[in-house]
Amino acid sequence: MSKVPALNIDTISFSYGKKATLKNLSFKLERGNFAVLLGENGAGKTTLFSLITRLYTPHAGSIQIYGYDVNLQSTEALKRLGVVFQQRTLDMDLTVWQNLMYFTSLHGMLRTQAKQRVIKELELFGLSEHSNEKVRKLSGGQIRRVEIARSLLHQPQLMMLDEPTAGLDFSSRLRINEHIRKLCKEEGLALLWATHLIDELELTDQVLILHHGQLIASGEVKTLIEQTGTENIQEAYQKLIGINDERKPL
Amino acid sequence: MNIINYLRCFIGIIQREALRFLQQQGRFFAALVRPLVWLFIFAAGFRSILGVSIIPPYETYVLYEVYITPGLLGMIQLFNGMQTSLSMVYDREMGSMKTLLISPLPRWFLLTSKLCAGVLISIFQSFVYLFIAWFWEVEAPFYGYLALVPALCLSGLMLGSLGLFISSVIKQLENFAGVMNFVIFPMFFASSALYPLWRIKESSLLLYNIVTWNPFTHAVELIRFALYAQVNYYSLIYVSISCVVFLSLAIWGYDPSRGSLARIKGN
Numbered sequence: 001m002s003k004v005p006a007l008n009i010d011t012i013s014f015s016y017g018k019k020a021t022l023k024n025l026s027f028k029l030e031r032g033n034f035a036v037l038l039g040e041n042g043a044g045k046t047t048l049f050s051l052i053t054r055l056y057t058p059h060a061g062s063i064q065i066y067g068y069d070v071n072l073q074s075t076e077a078l079k080r081l082g083v084v085f086q087q088r089t090l091d092m093d094l095t096v097w098q099n100l101m102y103f104t105s106l107h108g109m110l111r112t113q114a115k116q117r118v119i120k121e122l123e124l125f126g127l128s129e130h131s132n133e134k135v136r137k138l139s140g141g142q143i144r145r146v147e148i149a150r151s152l153l154h155q156p157q158l159m160m161l162d163e164p165t166a167g168l169d170f171s172s173r174l175r176i177n178e179h180i181r182k183l184c185k186e187e188g189l190a191l192l193w194a195t196h197l198i199d200e201l202e203l204t205d206q207v208l209i210l211h212h213g214q215l216i217a218s219g220e221v222k223t224l225i226e227q228t229g230t231e232n233i234q235e236a237y238q239k240l241i242g243i244n245d246e247r248k249p250l
Numbered sequence: 251m252n253i254i255n256y257l258r259c260f261i262g263i264i265q266r267e268a269l270r271f272l273q274q275q276g277r278f279f280a281a282l283v284r285p286l287v288w289l290f291i292f293a294a295g296f297r298s299i300l301g302v303s304i305i306p307p308y309e310t311y312v313l314y315e316v317y318i319t320p321g322l323l324g325m326i327q328l329f330n331g332m333q334t335s336l337s338m339v340y341d342r343e344m345g346s347m348k349t350l351l352i353s354p355l356p357r358w359f360l361l362t363s364k365l366c367a368g369v370l371i372s373i374f375q376s377f378v379y380l381f382i383a384w385f386w387e388v389e390a391p392f393y394g395y396l397a398l399v400p401a402l403c404l405s406g407l408m409l410g411s412l413g414l415f416i417s418s419v420i421k422q423l424e425n426f427a428g429v430m431n432f433v434i435f436p437m438f439f440a441s442s443a444l445y446p447l448w449r450i451k452e453s454s455l456l457l458y459n460i461v462t463w464n465p466f467t468h469a470v471e472l473i474r475f476a477l478y479a480q481v482n483y484y485s486l487i488y489v490s491i492s493c494v495v496f497l498s499l500a501i502w503g504y505d506p507s508r509g510s511l512a513r514i515k516g517n
Contacts, residue, residue, distance in 0.1 A: 053352045057506040071506075075251055078354035087345035093273055094266070105262020106353035106360075108255025 004067040006031045006158045006190030012061030021047045022213040034184045037194040039210035045194040049162045082156030084147045086163040092136040107154040121149040141172030162194045198234050259355050260363045267367035281375050285322035293318050307478040319388050320474035321443025323376050327406045330372035335413030339420050358501045369406035393479040401476030405469035408489050411496035418503025441467040465492040
């Protein structure tokens with residue numbers, strides 16, 4: 001069981017109508033890994049997240065979370081998964097506490113245990129004082145922290161964050177980035193972080209580059225820099241995208 | 251996942267819908283004012299024009315207000331079912347639908363729980379309406395009020411399932427106006443809610459046939475008989491089958507592999 005990857009994406013394909021969004025995509029994520037999924041807007045990151053969370057079903061291939069097929073053993077697979085979507089998914093008219101308690105009930109968590117977890121996560125994310133405030137009244141950074149806290153309530157073993165820092169100011173981005181990395185180290189979570197903000201990467205991060213629905217490169221940041229003979233990941237990324245992109249830049 | 255986990259999830263969904271309902275007081279008053287306007291104004295105006303003969307379950311001539319009350323209870327449930335549909339589309343656009351759909355519990359269970367929450371709210375609204383109508387001399391036997399609860403549950407589930415199915419095929423919130431024109435109004439007016447079936451038959455045989463096929467007619471008749479502690483078995487079977495069909499369609503609609511969600515990019 002220990003050799004089972006946290007996430008196994010096995011040759012999946014998906015299309016919206018006739019437009020292929022993901023083509024024969026495969027990769028694995030081991031437990032404890034911090035992997036960053038890089039890609040331009042429209043590369044297929046959000047679609048990939050929707051497939052892993054079973055919002056859609058792939059047209060070909062399979063997805064396994066800790067050995068459980070997302071479509072065939074969805075209960076076992078999804079209870080190990082924590083997700084923060086790019087789009088805000090909190091109920092803006094409910095309070096922070098109500099939102100978090102609602103989430104615990106969707107995971108079937110018993111009330112006493114749920115209350116303990118909510119209190120703990122609110123403390124960890126510095127949100128205790130906002131517990132009874134409606135989400136609508138919180139700032140963008142606070143809402144993101146609530147969403148991350150919520151995704152951890154059921155103690156998942158695999159976390160997926162889709163552009164969690166998009167639209168946030170620098171200090172909020174930094175705070176969330178640090179917090180997530182700390183969680184990964186301390187809790188041993190496998191983590192998949194989708195972003196197009198390259199400056200959030202560190203040299204030892206695992207990187208997956210998605211371009212036009214295909215995985216065009218993967219490996220540690222420093223390895224990709226070496227392989228492409230560039231100075232930094234920004235240049236390496238641009239080079240990789242350019243090599244595989246037939247279109248001329250504007 | 252055992253039965254306690256399922257129960258906790260069910261209660262959580264009910265609580266969330268109840269909280270939203272309490273916060274949307276306008277929705278409660280709108281749901282109540284609509285049938286009351288029909289009762290106070292429409293029924294008062296038409297009571298002298300529309301005579302109602304003695305038809306089951308009535309044992310004597312009844313006031314028009316009494317006749318249309320089951321239809322107005324059906325109206326509350328019909329609008330509530332469509333409100334469920336509207337809120338599902340809204341939740342989908344706002345993103346909060348994802349929170350529900352990524353739960354590890356089976357999707358059919360999540361959707362049915364959401365449906366039950368809507369039905370409970372509609373039953374509450376129905377009894378508030380009946381309480382007000384009681385002052386308007388619209389009364390039913392005590393056991394009728396008790397028998398009404400399961401009838402409202404079943405009819406509410408059927409209409410809510412229809413709403414749920416509609417929400418799975420509606421792409422945008424803006425398309426919802428079409429639901430009013432093509433679902434709510436035809437269902438309500440082409441039914442026995444406002445006029446008895448024999449009167450419709452006298453006017454138009456085609457319309458009569460349409461009305462007898464309309465599931466809303468049978469929901470109204472089920473409620474009408476229940477209000478007098480009786481069972482209209484034909485309507486009971488018709489509503490039950492319709493409920494299973496609509497619920498199956500709704501679950502199919504939200505199935506990630508076959509339904510329409512995948513066609514609605516951005517969910």
